[in-house]
Amino acid sequence: MSGMKPNIYFNKRVAVVGAGLTLFRRRIWETPQEMSWEAARKALDEAGLELKDIDCVVIGSAPDAFDGIHMKGEYLSHGAGGIRKMVSRVFVGGATGVMTPIAGWYHVASGLCSKVLVVAEEKMSPGRPHPQAVFKYIWDPITEKPLNPNLIWIFAMEMHRYMKAYNIKKEDIALVSVKNKNNAIDNPYAQIPAKITVEDVLKSEVLVWPVQLLDISPVSDGAAAMVLVGEDQARQLTDTPVWIEGVGWTLDSTGWPGRDLAYPRYLEHAARMAYKMAGIERPYKEIDVVEPYDPFDYKELHHLEGLMIAKRGEAPKLLKEGVFDRNGDIPSSPSGGLLGVGNPIAAAGLMKTISIYWQLKGTAGKMQVKKPVHTGVAQAWGDLMQASTVIVMRN
Amino acid sequence: MAWEKRGTEGSLVTWYDNMEVEAYVYTAGPVGEAFIKGLNDKKILGSRCPKCGRVYVPARMYCEYCFIKTEDTLVEVKGRAYIYTYTTVYKDHYGNTLQTPLHIGLIKFEGVTGGLLAYIDGKPEIGKEVEIVSYGIPLKVKVK
Amino acid sequence: MVTGLKDEDLKKVYTVTYKPNAKYGYSAGQAYSVFLQGLKDGKILGRRCNKCGRVYVPPRMYCEYCFRPTDEWIEVKDEGIVMTAVASFISWTRERLETPEIVGVIRLYPSRDNDFVYPGLFHRICTTYEKVKDMSIIGKKVKAVWKPKEQRVGSINDIECFKEVE
DSSP: OTTTOOOOOOOEEEEEEEEEEOOOOOSSSOOEEEEEEEHHHHHHHHTOOOOGGGOOEEEEEOHHHTTTOHHHHHHHHHTTTOOOOOEEOOTTTHHHHHHHHHHHHHHHHSSSSEEEEEEEEETTTTTSSSSSHGGGGOOOOOGGGGGGGHHHHHHHHHHHHHHHHOOOOHHHHHHHHHHHHHGGGTTTTTTSOOOOOHHHHSSSSSEEEEEEEGBBOOEEEEEEEEEEEEHHHHHOSSOOOEEEEEEEEEEOOOOGGBBBOOOOHHHHHHHHHHHHHHHOOOOOHHHOOOOOOOHHHHHHHHHHHHEEETTTTTHHHHHHTTTTTTTTOBBBBBOOOOHHHOOHHHHHHHHHHHHHHHHHTTOOOGOSSOOOOSEEEEEEEETTTTEEEEEEEEE | OOOOOOTTTTTTEEEEEEEOEEEEEEEEEHHHHHHHHHHHHHHOOOOOOTTTTOESSSOSSSOTTTBBOOOOOOOEOOOOOOEEEEEEEEEEESSSSSEEEEEEEEEEEEOOOOEEEEEESOOOOTBBEEEEEOSSEEEEEEOO | OOOOOOGGGGSOEEEEOOOOOOOEEEEEEHHHHHHHHHHHHHEEEEEETTOOOOOOOSSSSSEETEEEEEEEEEESSEEEEEEEEEEEEEOOOOOOOEEEEEEEEEEEOOOTTOOOOOEEEEEEEOOOHHHHHTTTTTTOOEEEEEEOOOOOOOSGGEEEEEEEEE
């Protein structure tokens, strides 16, 4: 990963001009296609465009085995507005939700398309007895799966390594869950907004120590969509375009038992790529609002460190000081994050990107952060603790 | 470059496993549900796009061309049902020979976008009209 | 607007239930075939890249950093350091477990404390919930507890667990 040399000279500047979300819920009656359609329709409406205006469609969705439909990209395509258009589907595990707008970005930045519809969907509810049964198939079938793992194990292992390496306490981590679930109260799409205390988190059911029930995001169904256009189009469509100014993504080794888990170096590499492109030199000073991926509460802290917004092991301290509150210096997960809004995998990452877009546009409603914002970052993470995707936006 | 291979085909290990998901439970959504109810009432229901007039079977919530919601009230499809294409199946999923070969066809309806899968009784022929013998998924039809 | 359903609502709406019946035969390939045989013999085998010196456990026939073939088989110790450990109160289908299952990552010897990449195994750890909870097991030296030779079949489960060395 050391020799990374992204070409930062691209053909066109890319703007976000519309976005849409469905409600995030534990179980949605509508089909995955219909969920995609609702999100895509809302995004087109916000952009003031019709499907005929769109050149390319990028679909993001995590393993087919969640919805229980193989070739999910193809299955979703007519609900995602893909018929008779250039359609592709991207998948990088949990990092897919931010990879989807990144893929949309390079469709436009390269000059290939001028207007792209980006749609992410996940339906976790069909699998029985529990989506956990599906997650078992992400492990190495020979050296890992025979131990009967469940997904929470790896994250619990990473969390404990992080806690041990930097001497971090559970109650400090629990504050993330308290903050995000509380932020979600102002998010009309949220599945589990709540006013809770650190005490509630520490008393909740122990799933895989150190992970407890309230440390973790729920199982969700949901969809999200976004419209990206080139600079020339953006000026015609809106007075307030939000620009995608940097993108970055990296994958580390699948051999996670053979590398240190205390620090997410895969994220640092992705962030460095995105910051270089966006001209960010001091992330902790230049980033006004951030949506780090928070399927687990410790993950938000871990990612704030990988994003170099906090020093290694110091994110909990800043959290305690209120830096990451909605009214703080660097509001983090003002949407309520996955912990409060829900975690339909690919759609959750795109929801975070949309949250930053709405913040920068000033249309986040009750979620709007107090301080004026100019630069925002959304990030997602996935696979066996190895993939990270970062997007930098400015108004 | 040398690539050390110790194993040969006979000595390499194969690791056997099952996909242990108990089941998937799929929901049809409100429009899908109305379509299924229609089948129970021995009706083929379609959804109409208010803009382009396409009628979709099975009924769906949106028009994929105009990308708008279809009309709330489903319309009963009364056009001629015919075999658009068909195939004859001689073996089951596991490769066992079927006692009686099975005709499976895509049934379309005049003036309708989409179609339904069906078991076909009689000698199938592309373009031939069929009569619906039983309503369900799949349909059962008889060549007229 | 999409419609959220509660568990009990599922009985009221039309559903289709399908059980997948997928059976797989995974080829263990060149590296894992030898590794599994090694486990049967009570040895943990790794592959070394002589260019960068990294040792891969579980083994790989290529070095993912140098992107060249690894060079030789080496037997690593069945001892190492617990890097992380967790206690699971749920099964892989999310059923409640009364006694927690303790698993973690073991950095095997030869390796050094500050290595970012090392020969490592994900496995069960025979210890108490208390030692996981207070994190005292992390950083401790452990050794593999092997199944009796006649019960070993060439599986990661030929090792019962890793247990603290007194």
